[in-house]
Amino acid sequence: MSTLQIIGRSSSHFTRLALIFAYELDVPFEFRAVYDMTQLSPEIYAGNPSLKLPILRSENSVLFGSQNVCRAIADRAQGTRRLVWPEQLPDERCRNAHELVAHCMSAQVQLIFGTAVCKLPPDNLYFIKARTGFEASLAWLDAHLLQVLDAHPPHELSYFKAALFCLMDHLHFRETVSPKPYPSLLRFAEEFSLRPSAKKTPYRFDTPPTS
Numbered sequence: 393m394s395t396l397q398i399i400g401r402s403s404s405h406f407t408r409l410a411l412i413f414a415y416e417l418d419v420p421f422e423f424r425a426v427y428d429m430t431q432l433s434p435e436i437y438a439g440n441p442s443l444k445l446p447i448l449r450s451e452n453s454v455l456f457g458s459q460n461v462c463r464a465i466a467d468r469a470q471g472t473r474r475l476v477w478p479e480q481l482p483d484e485r486c487r488n489a490h491e492l493v494a495h496c497m498s499a500q501v502q503l504i505f506g507t508a509v510c511k512l513p514p515d516n517l518y519f520i521k522a523r524t525g526f527e528a529s530l531a532w533l534d535a536h537l538l539q540v541l542d543a544h545p546p547h548e549l550s551y552f553k554a555a556l557f558c559l560m561d562h563l564h565f566r567e568t569v570s571p572k573p574y575p576s577l578l579r580f581a582e583e584f585s586l587r588p589s590a591k592k593t594p595y596r597f598d599t600p601p602t603s
């Protein structure tokens with residue numbers, strides 16, 4: 393295999409984060425879609441035993457998880473674009489913000505997989521608690537966003553910002569909690585959506601080729 397492969401779904405916010413890094417850093421790749429997330433065989437997920445996406449596959453390695461994938465893409469980049477990783481964010485507010493974005497992304501998966509895919513009752517405490525924590529985390533992020541953005545060191549691409557964009561845009565694509573009560577987050581996402589990497593990666597459901 394000569395080309396780097398990103399294995400994921402065009403409808404997935406974790407996958408989009410990897411795709412945005414690849415486009416921003418001009419790293420060539422081939423996209424391989426996983427069509428059915430109810431499958432239980434790790435081979436469907438490029439050998440990822442957690443049965444999760446995305447995965448980055450090259451000739452001699454397989455990497456699991458969006459942050460690993462983004463870092464490996466950055467390692468292959470030729471250019472000199474300045475990046476900011478979570479550990480380079482300078483204070484506790486920023487670190488909490490990163491944690492809450494990661495939490496919200498996982499809560500979004502929990503709600504979609506539990507209620508939309510598996511048709512479990514949304515009024516179960518398991519989902520009510522997930523939704524409550526999700527909304528409170530978004531409210532916290534909305535209240536602190538400007539300070540977190542201001543605290544970023546100079547950069548062209550921030551993992552935190554790319555992840556927050558993928559999360560916020562996903563709330564329009566798959567309804568779990570409403571994005572409307574969070575004006576700062578909405579404004580931020582609208583601005584990020586103008587980047588070519590965001591325009592190239594709109595959420596959509598992949599359809600298997602017909603033979």
Ligand SMILES: N[C@@H](CCC(=O)N[C@@H](CS)C(=O)NCC(=O)O)C(=O)O
Nearest residue numbers: 404405406444445446457458459501
């Ligand atoms: N920690 C992982 C989480 C990945 C994740 O939850 N991906 C979702 C797709 S957006 C998934 O695989 N969902 C299927 C499931 O939870 O069964 C990462 O950062 O990549």
